[in-house]
Amino acid sequence: MSTLIRDGTVVTGDGSGVITSGAVVIRDGRIVEVAERWSPETDFEGETIDASGCLVMPGLINCHTHGVTPGALFPSAAAALPEEKWMGNLDRHLLAGTTTVLNLCGFASMEDVRVADRRHAVHVRGATTHLPECLVAASMADGGGLTPQVRGLTVERMLEDGAIAIGELGGGQTLGGGGQDLVYIPAAIEKLTGVRISISQSRRIKEAVLGRFIDVEAFDQAELTAAAQDAGLSGRITIEALKTLVAECVLPSFVPAINGIREGVIESARFGVPAIVHSASATSKVLRELMTETHGNGMQVIAAHANHPSHTPSEARELAALGRDYGWAAEASVFDLLHRKHTVTTREHWDLLLSSPNLVSVLGTDYGRDGEHDELISAVQDVMSRGHRTLAGAIAMATSAVAALIPGIAPNSGTLEAGRMGDVVVTNSEDFRDVRFVFVDGVCVVRDGHLTSEAHR
Numbered sequence: 001m002s003t004l005i006r007d008g009t010v011v012t013g014d015g016s017g018v019i020t021s022g023a024v025v026i027r028d029g030r031i032v033e034v035a036e037r038w039s040p041e042t043d044f045e046g047e048t049i050d051a052s053g054c055l056v057m058p059g060l061i062n063c064h065t066h067g068v069t070p071g072a073l074f075p076s077a078a079a080a081l082p083e084e085k086w087m088g089n090l091d092r093h094l095l096a097g098t099t100t101v102l103n104l105c106g107f108a109s110m111e112d113v114r115v116a117d118r119r120h121a122v123h124v125r126g127a128t129t130h131l132p133e134c135l136v137a138a139s140m141a142d143g144g145g146l147t148p149q150v151r152g153l154t155v156e157r158m159l160e161d162g163a164i165a166i167g168e169l170g171g172g173q174t175l176g177g178g179g180q181d182l183v184y185i186p187a188a189i190e191k192l193t194g195v196r197i198s199i200s201q202s203r204r205i206k207e208a209v210l211g212r213f214i215d216v217e218a219f220d221q222a223e224l225t226a227a228a229q230d231a232g233l234s235g236r237i238t239i240e241a242l243k244t245l246v247a248e249c250v251l252p253s254f255v256p257a258i259n260g261i262r263e264g265v266i267e268s269a270r271f272g273v274p275a276i277v278h279s280a281s282a283t284s285k286v287l288r289e290l291m292t293e294t295h296g297n298g299m300q301v302i303a304a305h306a307n308h309p310s311h312t313p314s315e316a317r318e319l320a321a322l323g324r325d326y327g328w329a330a331e332a333s334v335f336d337l338l339h340r341k342h343t344v345t346t347r348e349h350w351d352l353l354l355s356s357p358n359l360v361s362v363l364g365t366d367y368g369r370d371g372e373h374d375e376l377i378s379a380v381q382d383v384m385s386r387g388h389r390t391l392a393g394a395i396a397m398a399t400s401a402v403a404a405l406i407p408g409i410a411p412n413s414g415t416l417e418a419g420r421m422g423d424v425v426v427t428n429s430e431d432f433r434d435v436r437f438v439f440v441d442g443v444c445v446v447r448d449g450h451l452t453s454e455a456h457r
C-alpha cells in the first residue's frame with residue numbers, strides 16, 4: 001500500500017526542516033521519501049492526497065496522558081474507565097493528530113497497556129509507579145482500581161515487561177491538588193450535606209484549611225467561614241466539621257505521596273529510565289530537595305506540567321529554571337487553558353514559561369475535566385502563533401523532542417524522513433485542530449476529519 005502526500009507544507013519535526021510544497025511518500029508502513037517537490041509528470045502508483053493549504057507533520061507524541069487504557073486510573077489508582085470511555089479518549093487524541101501516547105496512570109499493568117495498544121490505532125506506551133509508598137498514597141486517596149494483580153507488580157517487573165518510564169509520581173488526587181478539588185472534596189461534602197460545590201469553591205475551602213502548600217499551620221478560620229458561606233454550606237455543616245472533612249480527604253495520602261516521589265526518582269536512576277514527577281505547589285519543596293540530592297547521578301527527571309496553576313507564575317518559572325540548572329526537563333501541559341477552560345482559566349503560567357528561553361522542552365495535555373483537555377495540536381499552534389517558537393520549533397516540542405527525551409516512547413517516529421514509521425498528519429495550516437488525515441504505520445486512520453474503520457482493531 002502506497003500513499004503520496006503532495007503540495008503541502010512539510011514540517012519534518014526535527015526543529016528546523018520546513019519544505020513549502022513538498023511531498024511525502026509512505027509505503028508498506030514506512031516513510032520512503034521526503035521530497036522538495038513532486039513533479040506533476042511523475043507517475044505514482046497508489047493513493048495521492050492533495051495537501052495544498054495544509055501542513056504535513058509527523059504524528060504527534062503526547063508524553064502526558066491519562067485514561068487511555070483499561071487499567072487503574074491516575075496516581076490514585078481509581079477504578080478503571082469503561083471501555084467506551086478510554087477508547088473514546090484515544091479517539092480524541094487520534095482525531096487531533098496524536099499517534100503515540102504515554103499513559104501516566106502508573107498503576108495500569110503492561111497487559112492493560114497492550115490491550116489498548118492492540119485495540120486502537122494510537123500507539124499506547126506504559127509507565128509505572130508500582131512502588132510501596134506510591135501504593136500507600138493511592139490506597140489512601142482512592143485505590144478503587146487496585147486489584148491483587150496490580151498490588152503484586154513492581155517497577156522492575158513493569159520495566160522488564162515494556163514500561164518505558166516511572167511516573168506520574170504524585171498527582172492532584174494524592175497531593176491535595178486539582179484531583180481533590182474536582183472529585184474527592186466535593187463528593188465528601190455532598191455526602192454529608194447534600195450540597196454539590198464547584199471546583200473553585202472546593203479549592204477555596206481546601207486552601208482555607210491547608211493553604212496552597214498543604215500545611216495544617218495555614219488554617220484560616222475567617223476565610224473558611226467565608227468560603228463555606230460562598231459555597232452555600234452555612235447551616236449545613238459546622239466550620240470545625242468542614243475543617244476535619246478537608247483534612248481527612250487530603251492529608252492521609254499526602255506524606256506517602258511525597259515519599260513516593262522520592263522513591264520513584266531514586267529508582268529511575270537505578271534502572272536508567274526517565275522519572276516523570278508531578279510539579280505543583282505541593283511538591284515544589286520535595287522537587288527542590290531532589291534536584292540537589294540526586295544531582296550528577298545521571299538520571300533524567302521530567303517535571304510534568306511545570307506550568308501548573310497551583311504555582312504562582314513566578315514560582316513556576318523559578319522552579320523550572322532551577323530544574324534546568326540541575327539538568328531536569330520540563331513539560332508544559334495545555335490542560336484546557338486554550339479553549340475549554342473548565343479547570344485552568346489562566347494562560348499566564350503557560351506564556352511566562354514558554355516565552356523564557358529553553359525552559360520547556362516538550363508539550364503534553366494532561367487530562368482536564370473528565371478527559372476534556374484541549375488538543376495537543378492546538379497547543380502546538382498556540383506556541384507558534386504567540387511567537388514562543390517557530391513553526392518547526394513548536395512542532396518539534398510534540399514530536400522529535402519527546403522522542404529524544406523519553407527513549408522508548410517512539411523510537412522510530414517523531415520526524416519525517418525515509419525509513420521512519422509512517423506516522424503522518426495532514427492538517428489545515430490556518431487551524432491546526434482541523435486535522436484532515438492521519439496515518440499510523442502507513443495506514444489511513446483519519447480521513448477527511450473522520451476515523452476510518454482501521455482506527456479500531
Ligand SMILES: [Zn+2]
Nearest residue numbers: 171172278304
Ligand atoms: Zn500531574
